[in-house]
Amino acid sequence: MAALLPEFEYDIFISYRHNDNRFDGWVTEFVTRLQEELAATVKERLSIYFDKNLHDGLGDTELVGPSLEHRLRAFILIPLISQTYCDTERFSWKHEFLPFYQQASQDRLGLHLRLPSGNVGCRILPLRIHNLEPSDVQLLEQTLGGQLRTIDFVYQELGVNRPLRAKDDELPRSSGGLLYRNQINKVANAIKELIAAVKQPLPRPTTTSLAYSLPPTALLSEQEASKLSTISSVSSRPTPPEGPVVFLPWTSKELAARREELALICTKAGLHVVPATDCPLDEDEFRLRTQEAMTAATCSVHLLGNEFGRRFEDDEDCSFPMYAYQQARQRAANQDTFRQFIWYCPDETLAVKPAQKAFVNAIRNELTERCMFTNAPNAMQLVEDLRSTLTKATPAPASTEKETDIFFVYNQLDSNEANEITDRLSEEIPLELLIIEPDSEDLYKEITVRTIPKSKLAVVYFKYSADWALPFVKQVWRLVGGANSLTPILFVGEDDPAQNKMRAFKAPRVISCIQPHRGVSEEVRRVFQQINVRS
Numbered sequence: 001m002a003a004l005l006p007e008f009e010y011d012i013f014i015s016y017r018h019n020d021n022r023f024d025g026w027v028t029e030f031v032t033r034l035q036e037e038l039a040a041t042v043k044e045r046l047s048i049y050f051d052k053n054l055h056d057g058l059g060d061t062e063l064v065g066p067s068l069e070h071r072l073r074a075f076i077l078i079p080l081i082s083q084t085y086c087d088t089e090r091f092s093w094k095h096e097f098l099p100f101y102q103q104a105s106q107d108r109l110g111l112h113l114r115l116p117s118g119n120v121g122c123r124i125l126p127l128r129i130h131n132l133e134p135s136d137v138q139l140l141e142q143t144l145g146g147q148l149r150t151i152d153f154v155y156q157e158l159g160v161n162r163p164l165r166a167k168d169d170e171l172p173r174s175s176g177g178l179l180y181r182n183q184i185n186k187v188a189n190a191i192k193e194l195i196a197a198v199k200q201p202l203p204r205p206t207t208t209s210l211a212y213s214l215p216p217t218a219l220l221s222e223q224e225a226s227k228l229s230t231i232s233s234v235s236s237r238p239t240p241p242e243g244p245v246v247f248l249p250w251t252s253k254e255l256a257a258r259r260e261e262l263a264l265i266c267t268k269a270g271l272h273v274v275p276a277t278d279c280p281l282d283e284d285e286f287r288l289r290t291q292e293a294m295t296a297a298t299c300s301v302h303l304l305g306n307e308f309g310r311r312f313e314d315d316e317d318c319s320f321p322m323y324a325y326q327q328a329r330q331r332a333a334n335q336d337t338f339r340q341f342i343w344y345c346p347d348e349t350l351a352v353k354p355a356q357k358a359f360v361n362a363i364r365n366e367l368t369e370r371c372m373f374t375n376a377p378n379a380m381q382l383v384e385d386l387r388s389t390l391t392k393a394t395p396a397p398a399s400t401e402k403e404t405d406i407f408f409v410y411n412q413l414d415s416n417e418a419n420e421i422t423d424r425l426s427e428e429i430p431l432e433l434l435i436i437e438p439d440s441e442d443l444y445k446e447i448t449v450r451t452i453p454k455s456k457l458a459v460v461y462f463k464y465s466a467d468w469a470l471p472f473v474k475q476v477w478r479l480v481g482g483a484n485s486l487t488p489i490l491f492v493g494e495d496d497p498a499q500n501k502m503r504a505f506k507a508p509r510v511i512s513c514i515q516p517h518r519g520v521s522e523e524v525r526r527v528f529q530q531i532n533v534r535s
Contacts, residue, residue: 003047005075005198007107011046012191013074015096020082020129026163027080028052030153033166033184041188042195049074072100075109076194078187081128081150083161086136100124101143113197118267119260121194126150127187129163138281146278147256151186152178244390245272247297249290249324250279252309258345259303262379269383270445270475279320283312290324299339299390300328301382304363306346308355322359332370339389340371343382406528407455409434409448411465417494417517418461424521429528436468449479452487457528461520463494466503473505483508490527492520 003011014031021027031050038046049071077100079085079092087093104123105111115121126140128150141148153164156177166180246266251259263273274293280286294300302325309319318326325340332338342363346352352360367373372389376382408431410418415435422431432451436444452458460476462469473491480487491512493500504512515523 003075004044004195008073008075009071010049010074012048012076012078013072013096013100014048014050014078014080015092015100016080017082017084017090017092019084020080020163024165026129026165029166030080030184034187037184037188038191041185042192044195046191072096072103074100075123075198076191077101077104077124079124079126081126081130081132081136081140082163083130083132083136086132086139088139097124098143109198113194115193115197116200117193117264119264121190121197123194125187125190125194127153129153131161141281147250147253149256151183151190153180153183154178244299244387245274245297246386247293247300247324247328248273248275249293249300249302249321249328250275250286251303251321252305252307252319254307254347255303255305255345258379262301262303262343262382265379265383266386269387270479271383271387283314286320287323290327294327294331297331298337299341299386300324300331301341301343301386302328304342304344304346304356304360306350306352306356308353308359317355319355319359325363329366329371332368336370338370341382341386341389342371342373344373344375402454402456404432404451404455405430406457406459406524407432407434407451408459408461408524409436410461411435411468412437413465413468414461414463417463420517421461421521421524425524428525436472445476445479448476452476452480452489453485455487456531457524458487458489459524460489460491461493462500462503464497466493466500469493470503470505473510474507477505477507477510485509488527488531490524492523494520 003009014027016027027050031048035048077097079097084090085092101111101124109123111124112120112122122144124144126148131154137148155162155164155168164178164180164183169180248259248263248266263276266273274296275289277289280289302321304321309321311317311319312323325342328338328340332340344360363371364373374382374385376385406425406429408418408422408425410433412435418435422433425431432455434444434448434451460469460473469491473489477485477489487509489510491505491510493503493514495501495514495516501514503514506512511527513523
């Protein structure tokens with residue numbers, strides 16, 4: 001069966017040590033159950049390469065041949081990481097894991113893919129079937145260039161180190177133990193996300209020439225080409241984010257998943273999170289990356305749990321999380337507007353390590369108005385508290401020179417009606433247009449937030465795109481300063497369809513109204529004239 005993408009021989013390549021399949025056929029059963037789960041999860045039929053034959057010329061002591069070379073041309077590699085897998089002299093490591101890593105890093109897709117959720121996924125999907133030695137973890141992290149993230153199939157019982165089996169789901173288990181059925185589902189969902197990543201359109205760069213979605217002049221009518229000449233150009237030079245930048249330090253391994261969750265929620269809330277890469281293994285690079293992220297940030301959020309975290313070799317009394325906290329504390333002492341947030345979220349069923357307990361107590365004893373301690377029950381509540389505090393602490397923006405009369409934003413769904421409105425307005429007033437394609441507003445948010453302060457009036461128009469327009473204008477209003485914004489926003493929609501009459505956004509510096517089609521341009525003109533009179 002052919003792979004989904006023509007350049008690959010298989011969709012999935014299973015890499016494993018044959019020793020891990022000898023005792024009870026664990027790997028064979030896993031592949032069978034994964035195929036069944038994928039059939040119920042992914043619409044397409046996926047091809048999987050799984051070498052079942054110990055004597056087919058592809059064993060641990062044999063030379064790699066052309067047959068394996070072409071089979072390694074796969075979209076996804078699933079290495080089954082066991083106690084014996086991380087051996088640099090073994091076949092599975094030398095001729096499967098490393099060659100795939102090298103070729104995937106160089107092909108057109110690359111090793112890492114941007115997922116539809118906005119996160120980044122790796123085409124190497126490690127599954128851990130044993131608890132590993134620290135040296136094995138270090139080898140994997142050095143090879144992959146970042147923190148090891150695995151989907152675990154390890155039976156959880158004190159003194160036991162074996163793979164989790166499907167029939168273990170039927171046995172009595174302690175609360176919180178892994179279920180084989182759930183872990184198989186996680187693997188299938190991860191594969192589904194990677195497939196969706198290669199199907200989605202490539203993200204459009206946030207440079208002005210592409211983000212403005214304006215058609216080539218050669219394809220325009222004479223009237224449309226004339227209209228384009230009145231549209232101001234915006235500099236495509238990269239600028240720093242306009243909204244708050246959150247320094248979210250790397251945590252101990254126990255909190256890695258919680259940090260990822262918090263970073264995602266912050267991003268959805270319009271906050272920029274740094275650093276966006278995995279934690280470096282090298283200590284000097286860690287210090288450098290921490291300081292770079294700190295320089296760009298307007299606040300920091302420190303996640304602390306039961307573990308003290310990795311210690312520095314040259315300073316056993318300091319961990320990576322402690323170093324990040326100390327750097328942020330120094331920044332808060334030197335900058336009035338910088339804020340620190342400490343989120344203490346230990347697992348109450350486990351003991352807090354003595355070094356961590358002393359660290360947390362030291363933080364409690366040196367809290368100030370710029371360093372706040374929180375026991376928020378979840379990441380959503382923390383982000384709400386964070387936004388509320390930052391809004392209060394944000395000073396009124398400085399006066400900005402106006403370069404544009406009207407900045408007119410609309411969704412591509414409303415292009416026909418919006419073109420008629422802007423045609424009428426552009427006869428009297430210079431306009432700058434931003435056309436947003438459906439489901440891609442995040443790509444244009446930075447341009448919107450950068451341009452509104454430079455405009456006398458911002459207009460967000462909608463007809464059929466009300467579901468997009470209302471949340472979009474709320475986010476943009478907050479990012480440009482909310483009640484402190486120097487540019488008013490006219491949020492205007494048409495009265496047809498009738499449900500648009502229910503769409504309104506009441507906030508300081510926002511004018512919200514519903515008009516008939518011809519009345520939209522008249523309302524824009526009226527509001528703009530009032531602004532000119534006041535100025």
